[in-house]
Amino acid sequence: MHHMHLMKSAALLAMLGLTATSATAQEVTLRFQHFVSPASANPTYFMQPWADAIEEQSEGRIKVELYPFMQLGGAAPNQFDLIRDGAIDGGWVIPGYQPNRFPEAEAMELPFMTTKSAEEASAAAWSFTQDYLMDDFADVHVIAAHMHGPGIVHKRGDSIATVEDFAGLKLRGPSRPATLLLEELGATPIGMPVPQFPEALSKGVVDGGVITWEMSPSLKLNELTDSHTDVAGDRALYNLYFIWAMNKDVYEGMPEDLRAIIDANSGMMASRWAGRAHDTGDVVGRDLMAADGNEIAQLTEEETARIQELGAVVTADWIAEMDAKGFDGAALVEAAQEAVTANIGTDQ
Incomplete structure (x- = not known):
C-alpha cells in the first residue's frame, strides 16, 4: 500500500514535469545570525530587505532566516568562528570584537578615518577589504564589508x-x-x-x-x-568595521544558479546597501533621542x-x-x- 502511494506521488510529479529530487533538492534554507535588536537599523534596512531580495530573485528556492540576539547560540565575539565552522550558515561579524585577530581591519576604524556618511565609508571598506583583508577572511565567504555611521x-x-x-x-x-x-x-x-x-x-x-x-x-x-x-x-x-558573510562550504555547495543570486546581492552594491541602512537609522535614532x-x-x-x-x-x-x-x-x-x-x- 505504502509502495503504491509512493509510485502515485512519483507519477504525479512526473506529470507536472518534476522529479521527486529536483522539486526538493534545489531548495536552500540559510540561517543567518546577528547580535542586535531586529528593530535596529542594519536588520531593518539591510538584512531583511537583503533576505527578501534573495528569496524573491530565487523564486523562493533560497530562504534566508534571520536570528537576532544570538538566538542560535554563541556570543557576539565568536561570530566569525560560528560561520567558519558551520554552526550557522551566515551572519554579521565585527572582527574588532576579537582584538589582534584581524589587525589590518583596524585601519578603517582609526580616529577620523571615515566621513560621516556610512554609505561612503562602506564603499571605502569594501574597496579596502578587496585589497587587504580577503586572505584574513579566506575561511568564510564574504558577501559585504561595511561601516556604521559616526560614533x-x-x-x-x-x-x-x-x-x-x-x-x-x-x-x-x-x-x-x-x-x-x-x-x-x-x-x-x-x-x-x-x-x-x-x-x-x-x-x-x-x-x-x-x-x-x-x-x-x-x-x-x-x-x-x-x-x-x-x-x-x-x-x-x-567607526566600526563589519562583514556580512556565510559559510564557505554552504556557499560552494549551492547550485550554480543559486550562488549567482547570492553573488548578485554581494560586493560593492551590498556593502553600500548595508552602509545606507545605518545612515537611515542614524536620522531616526537622533530624532528619537531629541524627542525624549x-x-x-x-x-x-x-x-x-x-x-x-x-x-x-x-x-x-x-x-x-x-x-x-x-x-x-x-x-x-x-x-x-x-x-x-x-x-x-x-x-x-
Missing part, C-alpha cells in the same frame, strides 16, 4: 564640551582603535560588545560609551543616558581639532605597533585614507 559619545549627565570633560569617565568602546582613542582623551575605556552595554550602564559599571545614533533607541539610551555628543566637521570620531528631551550636542571646531590631534597620536602609535608585527602600518593607513577619499560624494 557618538553618550553619557549620563551633561554633554562633553572640552577634551578635559573626558577625564576619569568610564566609557564603553567596541574595538581597540576606539578604546585607544578614549584612553588618549583621558577616559577609562572599557571594551565590550554591544549586548553588554545597557546593563553596564544601568549598573553604573560605565558612565557612558561610544556608539551610533541608530543603536541608541534599541539600547534605551534615551533612558540610560542624558546627553549625546558628536564632533564638528564631516569626519566621524571613530535628551541633550544633543556638538563639540566646537576648536575642541574637535584638539581631539583630532590626539587621534593622530593614536594613529601614529598604531602604525608603529603594526610595523612591529611585520605589517606596513603607514601603507595600510594610506590605503584606507585613499579608499575613503575616492568615495566622498558617492552616497545616494
